[in-house]
Amino acid sequence: MKVTIKDIAKELGLAVSTVSRALNGSYGVHPNTIEQVKKKAKELGYIPNLGAQQMAGKSSQLIGIFFPEFDIEGVNPDFFELLPSIQEVLREGGKDVIIFPVKLADYRNNLLTEWVRKRNLEGCIFLPGITREDNILREAQSINIPAVNFGKVVGDKCSAIGSNSREGGRMITELLIRNGHKIIGFINGPDHLFICKERYAGFYEVLQENGITHNTSQVIHGNFNGKSGEDAAIRLINENPDLTAIVCANDLMAMGAISALAGKGAKVPADVSVTGFDGLYYTAYMNPPLTTVNHSSERIGTKAAEMLLELLNDRHGYHHTVTPILIERKSVSDIRQ
Amino acid sequence: MKVTIKDIAKELGLAVSTVSRALNGSYGVHPNTIEQVKKKAKELGYIPNLGAQQMAGKSSQLIGIFFPEFDIEGVNPDFFELLPSIQEVLREGGKDVIIFPVKLADYRNNLLTEWVRKRNLEGCIFLPGITREDNILREAQSINIPAVNFGKVVGDKCSAIGSNSREGGRMITELLIRNGHKIIGFINGPDHLFICKERYAGFYEVLQENGITHNTSQVIHGNFNGKSGEDAAIRLINENPDLTAIVCANDLMAMGAISALAGKGAKVPADVSVTGFDGLYYTAYMNPPLTTVNHSSERIGTKAAEMLLELLNDRHGYHHTVTPILIERKSVSDIRQ
DNA sequence: CTTTTTACTGTAAGTGCTTACATTAATAAG
DNA sequence: CTTATTAATGTAAGCACTTACAGTAAAAAG
Numbered sequence: 001m002k003v004t005i006k007d008i009a010k011e012l013g014l015a016v017s018t019v020s021r022a023l024n025g026s027y028g029v030h031p032n033t034i035e036q037v038k039k040k041a042k043e044l045g046y047i048p049n050l051g052a053q054q055m056a057g058k059s060s061q062l063i064g065i066f067f068p069e070f071d072i073e074g075v076n077p078d079f080f081e082l083l084p085s086i087q088e089v090l091r092e093g094g095k096d097v098i099i100f101p102v103k104l105a106d107y108r109n110n111l112l113t114e115w116v117r118k119r120n121l122e123g124c125i126f127l128p129g130i131t132r133e134d135n136i137l138r139e140a141q142s143i144n145i146p147a148v149n150f151g152k153v154v155g156d157k158c159s160a161i162g163s164n165s166r167e168g169g170r171m172i173t174e175l176l177i178r179n180g181h182k183i184i185g186f187i188n189g190p191d192h193l194f195i196c197k198e199r200y201a202g203f204y205e206v207l208q209e210n211g212i213t214h215n216t217s218q219v220i221h222g223n224f225n226g227k228s229g230e231d232a233a234i235r236l237i238n239e240n241p242d243l244t245a246i247v248c249a250n251d252l253m254a255m256g257a258i259s260a261l262a263g264k265g266a267k268v269p270a271d272v273s274v275t276g277f278d279g280l281y282y283t284a285y286m287n288p289p290l291t292t293v294n295h296s297s298e299r300i301g302t303k304a305a306e307m308l309l310e311l312l313n314d315r316h317g318y319h320h321t322v323t324p325i326l327i328e329r330k331s332v333s334d335i336r337q
Numbered sequence: 338m339k340v341t342i343k344d345i346a347k348e349l350g351l352a353v354s355t356v357s358r359a360l361n362g363s364y365g366v367h368p369n370t371i372e373q374v375k376k377k378a379k380e381l382g383y384i385p386n387l388g389a390q391q392m393a394g395k396s397s398q399l400i401g402i403f404f405p406e407f408d409i410e411g412v413n414p415d416f417f418e419l420l421p422s423i424q425e426v427l428r429e430g431g432k433d434v435i436i437f438p439v440k441l442a443d444y445r446n447n448l449l450t451e452w453v454r455k456r457n458l459e460g461c462i463f464l465p466g467i468t469r470e471d472n473i474l475r476e477a478q479s480i481n482i483p484a485v486n487f488g489k490v491v492g493d494k495c496s497a498i499g500s501n502s503r504e505g506g507r508m509i510t511e512l513l514i515r516n517g518h519k520i521i522g523f524i525n526g527p528d529h530l531f532i533c534k535e536r537y538a539g540f541y542e543v544l545q546e547n548g549i550t551h552n553t554s555q556v557i558h559g560n561f562n563g564k565s566g567e568d569a570a571i572r573l574i575n576e577n578p579d580l581t582a583i584v585c586a587n588d589l590m591a592m593g594a595i596s597a598l599a600g601k602g603a604k605v606p607a608d609v610s611v612t613g614f615d616g617l618y619y620t621a622y623m624n625p626p627l628t629t630v631n632h633s634s635e636r637i638g639t640k641a642a643e644m645l646l647e648l649l650n651d652r653h654g655y656h657h658t659v660t661p662i663l664i665e666r667k668s669v670s671d672i673r674q
Numbered sequence: 675c676t677t678t679t680t681a682c683t684g685t686a687a688g689t690g691c692t693t694a695c696a697t698t699a700a701t702a703a704g
Numbered sequence: 705c706t707t708a709t710t711a712a713t714g715t716a717a718g719c720a721c722t723t724a725c726a727g728t729a730a731a732a733a734g
Contacts, residue, residue, distance in 0.1 A: 052720035389690035
């Protein structure tokens with residue numbers, strides 16, 4: 001049932017080494033032999049055993065994709081928006097993908113090492129939410145495995161890709177200001193995340209530049225899911241009744257915010273404008289369609305995978321930044337007199 | 338750098354076989370030895386090489402998850418809603434997950450066999466969208482690999498899980514009729530899918546039972562994405578101006594439909610009621626929040642993974658059906674006089 | 675026509691691990 | 705005390721493959 005090169009060799013009266021070489025395209029095999037071997041291999045339905053190849057020193061062609069354990073609601077937008085393009089590029093490069101959700105909170109030392117070695121991973125991609133502060137990234141560096149992450153370059157065999165979050169924060173804020181908004185709330189994500197700091201920094205900069213003051217009651221930290229957006233929005237408008245716009249650090253929270261506002265009878269964008277961040281597919285179909293900042297998951301995912309492939313070809317790691325794009329839809333109103 | 342059982346054996350002056358047995362808990366090893374070995378293994382940072390283990394006849398602990406290639410938009414709700422729970426259960430069972438998007442359209446014979454053998458997969462899960470009509474499932478059967486799919490049991494080592502789509506179709510239609518709707522459009526998914534036939538069948542049954550006639554111009558086939566929902570909705574109301582409700586065979590199309598209706602100035606649910614199917618996370622945050630049928634991805638995913646684990650323990654395959662739950666939100670209006 | 679090259683193929687070792695079988699030492703039975 | 709048991713460990717083969725090295729026959733050079 002299971003066909004090995006041995007079977008091919010026997011059928012053809014050759015040595016296994018010859019068959020192996022014929023199949024791998026090593027030099028020094030007669031063209032006729034190669035042809036025969038390939039024909040016979042197909043005929044018998046030979047499929048190489050990667051496990052054995054690995055043991056004999058070849059690479060596993062296996063890439064691990066690591067991402068923070070799925071949210072309670074079972075939704076991790078980054079994951080599923082990024083994965084398709086990553087996977088596609090990797091597949092073209094002949095790699096397979098094995099996925100590892102990681103519970104960052106109780107990350108145990110050496111876990112990554114274990115995973116990498118057990119499965120003989122060739123490289124890793126760390127999806128957003130895993131940051132330089134997490135041990136897992138440091139471990140990747142210390143075992144020197146080619147890795148791409150969505151933050152900063154850590155170590156030699158590492159590339160990083162990121163969207164210019166600060167610029168994104170600026171874009172959305174400038175749009176709001178162009179439309180006459182002056183009292184603007186901000187629903188941020190978890191405090192410690194780099195992208196959150198950056199998104200807020202961009203927002204704050206533009207406010208400053210336009211001489212708009214801004215107090216801390218106008219910023220609330222959620223945790224990136226819909227529910228937290230709801231809660232934050234409610235608090236925000238309760239504490240700041242004169243608010244005309246809310247900037248959210250991701251789309252999910254924006255959805256929650258809009259929903260909560262609707263529940264309170266506030267119309268978006270007539271009463272309050274709301275913006276998102278990410279440009280998830282769904283946001284086009286919201287009501288109103290969400291104005292948001294898109295960093296094109298497809299572009300980023302593709303690039304990330306390409307960067308890993310480069311790393312695997314012994315190229316040096318580097319940092320790549322993509323500039324986000326403002327997607328103006330209907331959730332922002334013009335309130336200039 | 339790379340620690341093997343040989344290293345442990347050498348350090349301890351034992352034979353590799355003893356070390357192997359000590360580590361695997363085979364009988365016939367002195368407790369003291371076991372302890373020593375385990376201690377030394379930890380000390381040296383030993384990590385078993387699964388490739389080698391496999392070659393020596395152990396299972397790979399690798400499960401392949403197969404799903405239809407991601408949509409152009411990069412979104413495959415089934416995939417990401419199901420994956421978390423599947424992965425979690427599998428992980429607890431000590432399995433790793435390798436993912437395979439498959440282009441059903443140009444599925445080449447023996448591809449599955451290749452994947453399975455190359456990576457020595459222990460079992461497979463076929464996500465929704467891969468049906469009995471697809472060669473890949475037949476192939477799974479012919480190579481007799483334990484498999485769970487979301488349709489029908491195919492072969493001996495196969496379990497199947499499904500939501501009762503017909504019942505779901507009934508539920509949503511009954512709700513509509515209770516609310517006084519009589520002229521109802523239906524946006525279905527791809528014609529050949531079993532679940533689509535079923536959803537429609539449930540819908541049609543209830544119409545019949547209530548003496549409501551229904552003509553073919555009231556049914557349009559989309560392809561499950563938002564855009565197709567938009568197009569279908571437009572056609573539907575153009576061709577049936579007196580329509581008061583639209584049943585959609587999935588949430589994504591419902592989102593598109595609502596969006597398109599809004600674009601035409603039709604209010605949901607005031608002018609037209611719209612229902613979805615799936616119960617995606619996002620639908621709670623739509624405006625209006627979508628009334629839909631939920632088959633609880635979490636429950637299904639968990640169950641699917643458990644079924645595979647059972648199969649792996651040599652239990653027989655079987656079929657499991659979950660009954661969907663109606664989620665009434667705000668996208669259906671009561672139009673009874 | 676002998677010697678050197680070249681082209682192809684075979685031999686064998688090694689990869690990390692498991693396991694059937696053989697060996698030895700310790701214990702129980704006679 | 706010898707012999708049969710048993711417990712613990714070692715030996716070695718095998719898993720599917722790669723690759724350095726060796727061998728052989730044919731072609732080129734002398």
